[in-house]
Amino acid sequence: xxxxxxxxxxxxxxxxxxxxxxxxxxxxxxxxxxxxxxKATLGLFDKYGAERVIDTPISENSYTGIGIGASMVxxxxxxxxxxxxxxxxxxxxxxxxxxxxxxxxxxRVQCPLVIRTPGGTAHQxxxxxxxxxxxxxxxxxxxxxxxPRGPLDAYGMLKSAVRCNDPVxxxxxxxxxNMKEDIPDEEFFRPLEGAEIVRHGTDITLIGYNYNVHLCLxxxxxxxxxxxxxEVLDLRSLKPLxxxxxxRSVEKTHHVxxxxxxxxxxxxxxxxxxxxxxxxxxxLDAQPIRVHAADVxxxxxxxxxxxxxxxxxxxxxxxxxxxxxx
Amino acid sequence: MKADDQKRLLREMIFFRRFEDRCFEAYMERxxxxxxxxxxxxxxxxxxxxxxxxxxxxxxxxxxxxxxxAIKSGAQPREVMAELYGKETGSSRGRGGSMHIFDPTVNFMxxxxxxxxxxxxxxxxxxxxxxxxxxxIAICFLGDGANNQGTxxxxxxxxxxxxxxxxxxxxxxxxxxxxxxxxxxxxxxQYKRVCGYNMEASQHDGxxxxxxxxxxxxxVDYVRSGKGPYFIEFMTYRxxxxxxxxxxxxxxxxxxxxxxKRDPIRIYSAKLREKGVVTDDEIKSWEKxxxxxxxxxxxxxxxxxxxxxxxxxxxxxxxxxxxxxxxxPLVNEGV
Ligand SMILES: Cc1ncc(C[n+]2csc(CCOP(=O)(O)OP(=O)(O)O)c2C)c(N)n1
Numbered sequence: 001x002x003x004x005x006x007x008x009x010x011x012x013x014x015x016x017x018x019x020x021x022x023x024x025x026x027x028x029x030x031x032x033x034x035x036x037x038x039k040a041t042l043g044l045f046d047k048y049g050a051e052r053v054i055d056t057p058i059s060e061n062s063y064t065g066i067g068i069g070a071s072m073v074x075x076x077x078x079x080x081x082x083x084x085x086x087x088x089x090x091x092x093x094x095x096x097x098x099x100x101x102x103x104x105x106x107x108r109v110q111c112p113l114v115i116r117t118p119g120g121t122a123h124q125x126x127x128x129x130x131x132x133x134x135x136x137x138x139x140x141x142x143x144x145x146x147x148p149r150g151p152l153d154a155y156g157m158l159k160s161a162v163r164c165n166d167p168v169x170x171x172x173x174x175x176x177x178n179m180k181e182d183i184p185d186e187e188f189f190r191p192l193e194g195a196e197i198v199r200h201g202t203d204i205t206l207i208g209y210n211y212n213v214h215l216c217l218x219x220x221x222x223x224x225x226x227x228x229x230x231e232v233l234d235l236r237s238l239k240p241l242x243x244x245x246x247x248r249s250v251e252k253t254h255h256v257x258x259x260x261x262x263x264x265x266x267x268x269x270x271x272x273x274x275x276x277x278x279x280x281x282x283x284l285d286a287q288p289i290r291v292h293a294a295d296v297x298x299x300x301x302x303x304x305x306x307x308x309x310x311x312x313x314x315x316x317x318x319x320x321x322x323x324x325x326x
Numbered sequence: 327m328k329a330d331d332q333k334r335l336l337r338e339m340i341f342f343r344r345f346e347d348r349c350f351e352a353y354m355e356r357x358x359x360x361x362x363x364x365x366x367x368x369x370x371x372x373x374x375x376x377x378x379x380x381x382x383x384x385x386x387x388x389x390x391x392x393x394x395x396a397i398k399s400g401a402q403p404r405e406v407m408a409e410l411y412g413k414e415t416g417s418s419r420g421r422g423g424s425m426h427i428f429d430p431t432v433n434f435m436x437x438x439x440x441x442x443x444x445x446x447x448x449x450x451x452x453x454x455x456x457x458x459x460x461x462x463i464a465i466c467f468l469g470d471g472a473n474n475q476g477t478x479x480x481x482x483x484x485x486x487x488x489x490x491x492x493x494x495x496x497x498x499x500x501x502x503x504x505x506x507x508x509x510x511x512x513x514x515x516q517y518k519r520v521c522g523y524n525m526e527a528s529q530h531d532g533x534x535x536x537x538x539x540x541x542x543x544x545x546v547d548y549v550r551s552g553k554g555p556y557f558i559e560f561m562t563y564r565x566x567x568x569x570x571x572x573x574x575x576x577x578x579x580x581x582x583x584x585x586x587k588r589d590p591i592r593i594y595s596a597k598l599r600e601k602g603v604v605t606d607d608e609i610k611s612w613e614k615x616x617x618x619x620x621x622x623x624x625x626x627x628x629x630x631x632x633x634x635x636x637x638x639x640x641x642x643x644x645x646x647x648x649x650x651x652x653x654x655p656l657v658n659e660g661v
Contacts, residue, residue, distance in 0.1 A: 025457065051457070057487070062446040062480030069450015069464075072435055073385065075457055096440050097447065105428035105436060106419025107642035142643050160652030165645040191654025236656070240644075 001184055007177040009151035010040040010116070013158035014078065016187060018048050021076065024162055027054040027067060028080030037082050038118065038177045060089040064115065068098050068167075071113040076162055084119030084171065085131040098167040099142030114161045115169045120211055120261055121309045122174035127297035130305075132262040134210070137169045138238040138271065144168040145239040146192050147210035151181040153236065156190025164192060171238075173211040193237050195245035201231035204255035204319055207246065207272055209235040212259040215291075218312035219259075223319055230319060238268060246272065247279045254285040257318045261309055264292035291318040327539075329603045335377065335535060336598055337612050339369040339591050342394045344613070345403060346566075348620050349393070349410060349424075353570050357629075358410045361439075362424050363391040367565035370590035371497050372398050372467060374538030375558075378546050379465055379493075382432040385451040387444045388467040390425035391564075392437030395467055400432030404627040413631035420634045421642060433462075441502075442475025444468060445494070449485045452492035452555075463491040463549045470516050471502025482523040482557070489554035493545055494520075496559040497532065503568045504576040517559040525557055532560025533588040536597065563588070 004012070017024045026041050032055035035042035045053040056063040060081060067077040081087045087094070098111045121130040137145045144166050148154040154172070161168035198213060199220050206216035213234045220230035233249050235241065250256050256276055258269040269290035276288055294308045320326045346364040353362050365372070372394050376386070382400040393410075397403050401417055409416030410424050417429045425439040435451060438444050448466030455462040472478065473496065485492050496516045500507045513519050517527040526548060530541040538560060545556040563585040567574045574582075598604045 023457070054488075057480070057483060059480035059484065062449070062477050062484060065443065065446025065477065066450035066453055066481070066484060069387075069435075069447035069452075070454040070457065071450070072447070073451055073454035073458075075454045092440060092443065093446065097438070097443060101436065102644070103642045104418055104422040104426040105430070105642075106416070106421045107646070108418065108430050109428055109435065110645065144644065163652055164648060166648075189652050191652055191656050193654035194656025196656050237654075242656075 001182045003180050004151045004155070004183045005177065006151045006154050006172070006179045007039045009155035009183060010158055011042055011044070013155045014041055014044055015047070017159055017162045018044065018052065023074055024076045024078065025052045025054065025070070026078045026080065027056050027063060029056055029058055029082050031055060031080050036080065040080065040116070060086050061093050064090040065093040065097065067113050068093060068101070068111050071111045072101065072109055076112050078114040078116060078158075078162060081115060081117040083129055084117045084133050085128055087115070087117050087133065088131070091136070094137075094143070094167070094169070095140050099140050102166070103142055110165050111167045112165045113167045114158070115167070116158070116172060117169070118172045118174045120173040120175060121293070121298050121305065124300055124302055124305055125174070126300040130298035132293070134171055134238055135262050135267045137171070138268060142167070143239055144192055144237065145171065146237045147171045147235070149210060149213040149234050149236070150176070150179060152183050153190050155183055156188055157192060160189045160192050168192065171210060175211055193240055193242065195242035196234045196236055197231060197249065198234050199230065199232040201229040201253065203229045203253055204257065204323060205231045205233055205249040205253045206315060206319060207233045207235060207256065207258040209238060209268065210261070212261055212310070215259050215310060215312050215315045219315035219319055222312070222316045228319070228323065241271070241275065243275055243279055246275055250276055250280045251283040254283055255322050256284070257289045257291060257315065257322050259291045259310055259315045259318070261293055263295045264290055265295060267292060286322050286324060289318045289322045291315050332598055332603050335373060336591070336594050336604065338398070339373050339535070339594065340609070340612060341616050342369045342373070342397070343591060344616050344620060345393065345397070348625065350566070350570070352410070352625070358424065359412065360423050360425070361390065362410070362570045363568065364566045365391050365394040365564070367585070367589070368497055368499060368532065368562045369394065370535040370538050370594070371495065371532045371560045371562055374535040375465065375495055375542040378539055378542040379463070384462050385433045385435050385455070385464040386467070387435045387448045387451060387464065388437055389441065389444060389469060389472065390437055390439045391469070392425065392427050396427040396429060396434045396437070399429065399434040401427065401429040401434055404624045405429070407624045407628040408631050411628040411631070412633065413628060414634045415627070415631040419642070442468070442472045442477040445472070445475070445477045445481035448492050448494070449481050449490050452485070452490040453488070455491055461550060463493060463546065465493045465495060467495045467497060469502065470496055470498040470500065470507055471510065473516055473519060474511060482520050482525060485555040486523045486525045489552070491549050491552065492555045493549045494555065494557045496557065497562055498559055499562050499564045501564070501568065501576070503572065506576070515559070517557055520557045525555055527557040527559070529559040529561065532562035533590045534593050535590060536594070565589075
């Protein structure tokens, strides 16, 4: 067991997978000589060389497409896109190619590609560096979308993603790269599917993914002081979604709050609440609540930025509302 | 080139023309749905280039006008036709249709409907070849209109910086649907556009297969030798509309008549007749054989093949058989 930062966990997974299989390569802007914006590939250029740790030009759509082409012939690329905002430039090749090639070739060609990208709001980066596009990938058939909430998953899910034969989008978060957790020294894998209960409770289910899980955990602490037992469910995978786990938890607590950093319209929360209503409507004792970002481009000003995105207090208040305490 | 090979090439081009003509009919009979883009008029390009490459060994990728490229790569014509019919026996199991023919058994890596999308995919295929250290190359066939996409510029740059073994074949038929190249593109000679990326490039007549082949050979050899990418442009013309819904109102009868004189099949058969390699009778008998094969094998196969089962709607979205270690589901202890 060693205390490991999120970025170190990702780096370790890269390193082990590249050592294990020559077909694994990494590509993206500044990931080689410079070691990556968030240090996720630090030192790997020296270890594996320029042919396997590839510094790309600023051409998101095409270098992602190159990754897809290479994956079609047996290479297993891990593509880093510096910010999910820039993944918008690559949406054509991700949504129209990677996600569809298996299907439109009748299962004859596959794209075992991994795309890693941070998606979230952090440190006054303003509108064009604070996009949260989880919902966009979540609504695309043919992709797997995972959101590791800590180093354990960041390491284990990246390793699984590299070995999975489907295109996997891993959404990280700018505010998590320095987050630490003990992770085993031996190699391990974390599955790409399945939600996880990270805190057991009986009165209310708080659902999160990615960074929002930590908001839910913070809110659960506060609720505990009020004598309320909150269960926290980390979705982990947005696609496929573990509907079973959501249903089981809601049938136990009869109350549900979903915390998301995306704007609410057509967001992850909208999908979760639709799922709850479809799967376990009669288990609900109260109306489900969405805790979400304001429907505005994220402002630069720190006070406004804080107001625009949900925090622990917002999730806590959402829970109280759901429980009829306010 | 030996007389036998010359005959084979001419016969292949006639086959491609009649295959596309038969698709036209099947579309009119509503047997083929969706969009259908025919290749008639451009046969010398795919035929000549692939003749100089290694079909089935090199990777080929293209846009939506893809039937001929697939067949010349080695895909079975009956599977291509069955795909157009949307059948389970089709080259993409009926899930792709005319614009998305795939046959990985012969390294034909697909037709794509997004204009410009194949550029980076082709460079990726080439990167894969280079990474594996094989002598394979990737060949990307695309129209002149595609060159106005950002992917063109991004990919030319990366292919050149990384010296990828990829041959870009521009089939310049001068139209992007109904817009003439003069009206959409600042530099009309497409091969000149890659000089900004420090890439070898050349332009040739695409209607005369005897012009196409030596030029293609030079380009293919260059790429295979590891020197980097090559951009080759062929001047050509499509005889039919862009797709089946196109009435061709944007071009004149005179222009079409001019180009028809340069029909690649007409040019090549005249040359071979002159040299005494083929006779009119021989060509007539091929046409009979081809029509017979089309009707009694290819179309018959497509007609008689089963449709995909509705229960299989969700098949092929994700890996059917993933390793449980990394796919889960997660075990929730203590629930
Ligand atoms: C990204 C994208 N934009 C627009 C279209 C619609 N479209 C289909 S074909 C075409 C023209 C392409 O012309 P060109 O590349 O010269 O190929 P050609 O059809 O002449 O072979 C257009 C605009 C498309 N399929 N994809």
